[in-house]
Amino acid sequence: MKDPDVKLTAELPLTEERWQAILCNDACYDDKFIYAVKTTGICCRPSCKSRPPKLENVRIFHNVQAALSAKYRPCKRCKPSGQRLPEEEWVAQITRYIETHYAEPITLEALANLFHGSPYHLHRTFKRITGSTPTAYVQQTRINRAIEQLLTTDRSLSDIACTVGIPNTAYFVTLFKKITGHTPAAYRLINSNLSTEEETDHGSDI
Numbered sequence: 001m002k003d004p005d006v007k008l009t010a011e012l013p014l015t016e017e018r019w020q021a022i023l024c025n026d027a028c029y030d031d032k033f034i035y036a037v038k039t040t041g042i043c044c045r046p047s048c049k050s051r052p053p054k055l056e057n058v059r060i061f062h063n064v065q066a067a068l069s070a071k072y073r074p075c076k077r078c079k080p081s082g083q084r085l086p087e088e089e090w091v092a093q094i095t096r097y098i099e100t101h102y103a104e105p106i107t108l109e110a111l112a113n114l115f116h117g118s119p120y121h122l123h124r125t126f127k128r129i130t131g132s133t134p135t136a137y138v139q140q141t142r143i144n145r146a147i148e149q150l151l152t153t154d155r156s157l158s159d160i161a162c163t164v165g166i167p168n169t170a171y172f173v174t175l176f177k178k179i180t181g182h183t184p185a186a187y188r189l190i191n192s193n194l195s196t197e198e199e200t201d202h203g204s205d206i
């Protein structure tokens, strides 16, 4: 099988931003680079809580494979070679997919095909990691997008239902009510009243 990361073995420059990420143990950078320390021969994730290295001893690599192939050993503390649990990464890919493709039909079988797992395994793993089933996650994502449109546009319900991937308006209304406790029309009305009141309240404060 081809490894898409093979070309990403280059060493990266130690920018101020990366240096700060190392000093602050910033986990947001964990999937952006790995740093290695020349004096110890060890490579770490940016979030590693070990003592900060001296700046002049630091080398930056695109990923842990690159650091390992430059003969650095993975830190025992932050375990960069086991960066994220593979299943967490897998589920993160699936949630990203759902959040960008919610307008299209999404079935458990299609997700399983796309992400190379059995529907049963995907369902179980997804639920264990996110606390929600894939189907519930898709529905919640669609309803969240619908809420945004209800409150920020005057598009019709059927229009909104379509753009969030639920072409059957009656089903959209049922699902919306099940998740939010209100019909879309009531939700729009209640919340537009609320925002008017807030504005009025705010105005009377001055």
Ligand SMILES: [Zn+2]
Pocket: 043, 044, 045, 048, 049, 050, 075, 076, 077, 078, 079
């Ligand atoms: Zn470490």
